[in-house]
Amino acid sequence: MSSVTDRRDLSPRTVYDLTVGELHTFYVGTVGDYSRNIVVHNCLNIVGDEGIGGAHTLGDGECRGDVAQVCRQGALEKVCRLHLLPRIELMMMSRHEFDEDFGLSGIAGKFQYPHVPLDDAAAAAALVTAMAEERDGTYGIWLLKDVRRLLASPLPDDVIVRLWLAVTATHFDPTRHGMSGRDWMERIAELCADRVPQGDHAAVPDLPEPVIDEGLTKSVLEQVRGVGPMLAEAAVTTSHAVPLADIVAPLEKVIAEVDADLGFRLFLRALKAYFVRISAVRQESLLALGERFGYNRDVVDEGCLNVWPELD
Structure with a gap:
């Protein structure tokens, strides 16, 4: 949290409390041009822990709010779509x-x-x-x-x-x-x-907003262009798959024209698929870029990147 503002000029409005049964924490992601993922601590027994009455979990069959769709399997909530302002989607797992x-x-x-x-x-x-x-x-x-x-x-x-x-x-x-x-x-x-x-x-939640951050897109494209010649060569000289020409351009198109997040993950997958040799410095730069997208470090590497420290 960077700041707190007292907006006394706002008119009174109704707000809602949402407690999800049997989940200690969950992620709420806002949908729109300024979408963000926020981890929420979930108190399963507000009455006992906080001394506040009137709280119910979804497991009790009540939810304070305009719930458009609640998907259940067992006791866990998978997806809960709420039509509040801003409209949010609740998912059990984030990228991280x-x-x-x-x-x-x-x-x-x-x-x-x-x-x-x-x-x-x-x-x-x-x-x-x-x-x-x-x-x-x-x-x-x-x-x-x-x-x-x-x-x-x-x-x-x-x-x-x-x-x-x-x-x-x-x-x-x-x-x-x-x-x-x-x-x-x-x-x-x-x-x-x-x-x-x-x-x-x-x-099924609506499509998330694509990653349109110009800085992130530029960083991913720089990584692709830095390794692109080695990736292209590996794809046509491979001995364990059918040779495939011109694989770098499609990756660049996804990154630049569709979604930098998806494009970055597909680029990493291609590096792993063709065992492209990269330096330890390159590996660290890929891990750092993954952190900017909110990935766990294991998503980027998985122990499958072909790292050659002697290339540094």
């Missing part, structure tokens, strides 16, 4: 809580033997289904957000296909199964949406 890569970049890292035999469409769909259910369905929500971001973008299909092939080291090519890049993204979205609690598609 993931201890490995997540979303579209995370699942791309699973597209390798034995998870998915080479070019097996049924196994690919089964993997998406299984991953969408991970972490009580939170993984599927993040994956769905990433895929929706690409589908909502103006990127041509050939760029989406090449992007997918780059981050999976060509392990699964949807075009070999009669699917375009967008068809495959739509299929992933369908499989994720079907795993939303109670099958309620309306419970």
